[in-house]
Amino acid sequence: MFQRIREQIDIVFDRDPAVRSRWEVISLYPGFHAVLMHWLAHWLWSHDLKWLGRYISQLARWLTGIEIHPGATLGRRVFIDHGMGVVIGETAEIGDDCTLYQGVTLGGTSWNKGKRHPTLGPKVIVGAGAKIIGPIYVGEGAKVGSNSVVVRDVPAGATVIGIPGRVVEDEHRQPAKSDSRFTAYGPTDDDKDPLVVAVNQLMRHSEALEKRVNELSAQLADQNNKQE
Secondary structure: OHHHHHHHHHHHHHHOOOOOOHHHHHHHOHHHHHHHHHHHHHHHHHOOOHHHHHHHHHHHHHHHOOEEOOOOEEOOOOEEOOOOOOEEOOOOEEOOOOEEOOOOEEEOOOOOOOOOOOEEOOOOEEOOOOEEEOOOEEOOOOEEOOOOEEOOOEOOOOEEEOOOOEEEEOOOOOOOOOOOOOOOOOOOOOOOOHHHHHHHHHHHHHHHHHHHHHHHHHHHHHHHHHHO
């Protein structure tokens, strides 16, 4: 248990450059508190103490703004940064070394009692405000951009952005990036959304046409002045 707590503190140092001391993590980081309280709530839930597990998870929600159902499964070194508004459903499963930012929802689309929430593989990064909905699988090392809505499986190493979520990069098209380069909030600066690229090209084309029209107008005005 103490080893797992130490891991939770160390992962904050690894992922958040703002942290200054272990005491700061222990006393002031709601994501750290929410994960520790979930361990207790999940243990109670797993030992058929359902109401008490729900009570602990509700208490954690009041204290941290992070709602994790006691039935959800969290791996080791799961980091919830900022955390306000995070919702993790009952049958959600989160792999080791995942990172979730504020406003993330791992939600369900069915009233069935079975598996209805997402599964995140190891080292997945979910950006602020992203929604991952349904019993889908997000592969190892995938990145979900801020405010994306994901309703389909995501390949390992892929980057997903937009509404609905679109895969814009995956391990089959580009080499996987080094694990040493942590990228906050999902996509990196060099991830290119094809829609954004197309719009930028249209804007540049429009600017070029406008510049050419202005040049032709100026030439026409000069010709008229000469004729007068």
